[in-house]
Amino acid sequence: MSDVQKFLAENNQPEYRLQQFNHAYYQQLITSFDELTTWSKDLRSKLQQLPFSSLKLIKTISTPKKDTIKALFSLVRNPQAKMETVLMRHDDGRNTVCISCMVGCPVGCAFCATGQMGLKEKLTTQEIIDQILYFARWLKDKEEKVSNVVYMGMGEPMLNLDVVEESIDILINPKKVGMSQRRLTVSTAGFPSQIRQFVDDGYDQLNLAISLHAPNQELRKKIMPIAKTFSMKKLFAAIDYYVQQCNKRVSYEYILLKGVNDQDKHARELAILLRNRLAHVNLIPYNPVLGVKYEKPSKKKVLRFAQILTDRSISNSIRVTMGAEIDAACGQLAA
Ligand code: SAH
Ligand code: SF4
Numbered sequence: 480m481s482d483v484q485k486f487l488a489e490n491n492q493p494e495y496r497l498q499q500f501n502h503a504y505y506q507q508l509i510t511s512f513d514e515l516t517t518w519s520k521d522l523r524s525k526l527q528q529l530p531f532s533s534l535k536l537i538k539t540i541s542t543p544k545k546d547t548i549k550a551l552f553s554l555v556r557n558p559q560a561k562m563e564t565v566l567m568r569h570d571d572g573r574n575t576v577c578i579s580c581m582v583g584c585p586v587g588c589a590f591c592a593t594g595q596m597g598l599k600e601k602l603t604t605q606e607i608i609d610q611i612l613y614f615a616r617w618l619k620d621k622e623e624k625v626s627n628v629v630y631m632g633m634g635e636p637m638l639n640l641d642v643v644e645e646s647i648d649i650l651i652n653p654k655k656v657g658m659s660q661r662r663l664t665v666s667t668a669g670f671p672s673q674i675r676q677f678v679d680d681g682y683d684q685l686n687l688a689i690s691l692h693a694p695n696q697e698l699r700k701k702i703m704p705i706a707k708t709f710s711m712k713k714l715f716a717a718i719d720y721y722v723q724q725c726n727k728r729v730s731y732e733y734i735l736l737k738g739v740n741d742q743d744k745h746a747r748e749l750a751i752l753l754r755n756r757l758a759h760v761n762l763i764p765y766n767p768v769l770g771v772k773y774e775k776p777s778k779k780k781v782l783r784f785a786q787i788l789t790d791r792s793i794s795n796s797i798r799v800t801m802g803a804e805i806d807a808a809c810g811q812l813a814a
Pocket of ligand 2 (some may be wrong): 579584587591634667668
């Protein structure tokens with residue numbers, strides 16, 4: 480039960496009050512409880528005992544072109560815990576919000592700024608939703624909307640799955656945020672049983688992104704500790720189950736690390752691995768992270784890697800890094 484539901488029950492209010500609240504909060508995108516004018520002034524003022532948002536904005540930073548805006552928040556329940564949310568305003572009109580599901584991350588991938596922090600907090604459903612509402616309100620002033628949400632900020636969605644699923648329920652509920660599942664992407668380092676659970680729980684129209692980053696088990700183990708616990712064989716068994724159930728293409732994230740996984744042989748091996756699978760490869764040139772030893776490959780190398788995949792009919796794209804100049808690009812999120 481949400482806090483507002485509890486509040487209404489405690490105040491013996493009829494159920495339609497909740498619908499009025501949801502409409503104002505998620506759809507009209509009110510900026511304070513004072514704007515909840517369908518409620519009496521008295522009831523509204525009592526509601527002020529609840530925080531309007533679970534997040535406190537610390538600051539925003541944007542790129543000179545204003546196409547990427549990063550918001551730094553602290554949690555109202557724990558002001559020490561800080562995390563980031565990024566809005567990417569694409570030329571084609573899409574407004575994508577990249578949200579965090581944790582402060583820090585326990586998975587510890589070698590190339591990732593968030594992973595270097597360890598896990599500080601798992602976010603609540605409200606803390607996930609309030610990240611999106613912040614930018615939804617911001618865009619409303621410009622008569623624009625959030626068109627896409629990607630769970631690709633700080634943290635590992637599959638290790639906070641109940642909360643992530645509850646947040647998706649709010650996003651896809653037509654009486655709340657009302658987005659289509661197809662506009663949502665969940666990115667995971669690859670936890671096989673949680674991937675299966677996610678499908679079984681009925682989240683079968685979302686986009687699934689797998690952070691693969693290596694074409695074989697041995698190399699993957701070197702850069703992603705999770706591969707030591709779950710072999711690629713187990714991971715692909717879960718991914719194949721997903722594809723079988725949902726009949727949807729899976730995105731594979733592949734960070735190109737100079738001299739580590741960017742050679743021709745890696746591209747060829749990746750093509751063999753994904754041959755006959757419904758797959759799209761997102762090549763991500765590594766974004767430098769302070770204190771991490773990796774380097775970005777040359778542009779030529781990136782293009783060559785992509786070409787090897789293309790020659791073998793593996794659908795792929797090179798991710799245009801937005802926000803690198805403000806440390807808002809993937810893997811640079813460390814408050
Ligand atoms: N934990 C999830 C989602 C958050 S990470 C996951 O790992 O998928 C989001 C994406 O950023 C992942 O694909 C991740 O591998 C990538 N990433 C992490 N560090 C990066 C870096 N330094 N440069 C580029 N991408 C990075
Ligand atoms: Fe966690 Fe994803 Fe970073 Fe790995 S890449 S440490 S799973 S946030």
